[in-house]
Amino acid sequence: MLSYLRVLGSALLRPLRAIHRFVKFLIKQEYQADGVRHLNQGLDLYNQGLYHDALKQFSQALSYFQRIKDLKNEGTTFSNIGGAYRSIGQYSNALDNYQKALSLHLEVMDRKMEGKTLCGIGAVYSLLGQYSEALQYYNHSLIISREVGHLSNEGATLSNTGLIYERLGKPQKALEKYQEALKIYRSQNHRNGEASVLNNIGQIYNELSQYTKALELHHQSLNIQIENNHLSGQAYSLNNIGCIYRQMGQYTKALEHYKKA
Numbered sequence: 421m422l423s424y425l426r427v428l429g430s431a432l433l434r435p436l437r438a439i440h441r442f443v444k445f446l447i448k449q450e451y452q453a454d455g456v457r458h459l460n461q462g463l464d465l466y467n468q469g470l471y472h473d474a475l476k477q478f479s480q481a482l483s484y485f486q487r488i489k490d491l492k493n494e495g496t497t498f499s500n501i502g503g504a505y506r507s508i509g510q511y512s513n514a515l516d517n518y519q520k521a522l523s524l525h526l527e528v529m530d531r532k533m534e535g536k537t538l539c540g541i542g543a544v545y546s547l548l549g550q551y552s553e554a555l556q557y558y559n560h561s562l563i564i565s566r567e568v569g570h571l572s573n574e575g576a577t578l579s580n581t582g583l584i585y586e587r588l589g590k591p592q593k594a595l596e597k598y599q600e601a602l603k604i605y606r607s608q609n610h611r612n613g614e615a616s617v618l619n620n621i622g623q624i625y626n627e628l629s630q631y632t633k634a635l636e637l638h639h640q641s642l643n644i645q646i647e648n649n650h651l652s653g654q655a656y657s658l659n660n661i662g663c664i665y666r667q668m669g670q671y672t673k674a675l676e677h678y679k680k681a
Contacts, residue, residue, distance in 0.1 A: 448488045455484030459497055462504075469652070471504045478504065495524030499537045506544050514544050532573075535564035539577045551584050558584075572613070575604035579617050591624050598624070615644035615653055622660060631664050638664070655681045 462477030478501045485494040498521035505514035518541045525534040542557030558581045565574040582597030598621045605613035622637035638660045645653035662677035 451484045451488045452490060452493070455481045455488075455490065455493060455497075457481075458484065459493065459500070462500060466500065466504060466507075469507075471507045475501065475504045491524050492528045492530055495521045495528065495530060495537075496533055497521075498524065499533060499540060502537070502540055502544075506540065506547070509547075511544050511548055515541065518544070531564055531568045532570050535561045535568065535570055535577075536573045538564065539573055539580065542577070543580055546580065546584055551588060554584055555581065571604050571608050572610060575601045575608070575610065575613055575617075578604070579613070579620065582617075582620060586620070586624060591628060595621065595624055611644050611648055612650065612653070615641045615648070615650070615657075618644070619657060619660060626660070626664055626667070631668050634664055635661060 458477045458481035462474045462481060465471075465474035465477060478497055482494065482497045482501070484490075485497060498517045502514045502516075502518035502521060505511070505517060518537055521537045522534065522541075525531075525537060538557050538561035542554045542561060545551075545554035545557065558577050561577045562574060562581075565571075565577060578597045578601035582594040582601065585591075585594035585597060598617050602614060602617045602621070604610075605617060618637050618641035622634045622641065625631075625634035625637065638657050642654060642657035642661070645651075645657055658677045658681035662674045662681060665671070665674035665677060
């Protein structure tokens with residue numbers, strides 16, 4: 421009788437265990453969906469320049485991913501938190517979150533996000549004026565991005581590298597990197613990236629006193645920004661055009677573009 425009851429008890433427990441596993445699966449799916457929703461909302465806010473609001477959404481996403489031990493999305497969220505902190509000038513917090521992200525990317529072997537996060541770390545060091553460290557991270561990011569075919573990050577890394585060479589007073593080296601980035605952005609029809617790089621190239625030609633060439637590039641950038649209804653980009657391009665006209669002594673045109681900006 422005792423043996424029979426044990427068998428019966430075991431038989432009854434099996435469906436209960438199956439139900440328990442199914443309930444856990446449903447809860448995990450729900451948490452993951454909530455995490456992804458908050459992550460996407462954070463990205464939308466980040467792209468609008470609302471970095472503090474984005475951080476709140478990223479924090480919510482992180483709590484869901486950590487509950488279900490979703491290491492891949494946890495790493496992605498830490499990386500985005502790092503980007504938001506970088507954008508509001510909290511560089512220590514940015515580096516801290518980027519390093520947490522990097523550890524998780526390595527653990528789950530997410531090479532694409534590893535390359536992107538390394539680029540983010542390089543950007544922080546660039547903002548801190550630590551160009552040697554920034555270049556090391558950019559070079560590492562570039563190697564990985566090329567290995568995995570992550571073209572958008574390759575373009576961003578090349579553009580950021582060009583900016584460092586520009587700050588170091590190496591315009592030809594900067595132009596080389598910008599032209600590589602521009603080629604990638606155009607191949608991907610990445611119009612915002614293209615507009616940004618065109619502005620950077622225009623700035624170099626301005627510094628080299630090649631004003632006609634600089635104006636041509638800034639106008640190309642402006643046209644893309646108008647096409648994309650990117651208002652902050654339009655303001656930046658118009659301001660650059662105004663600066664060039666001022667340097668050329670064409671003050672009426674300079675004022676016209678400054679007022680538009």
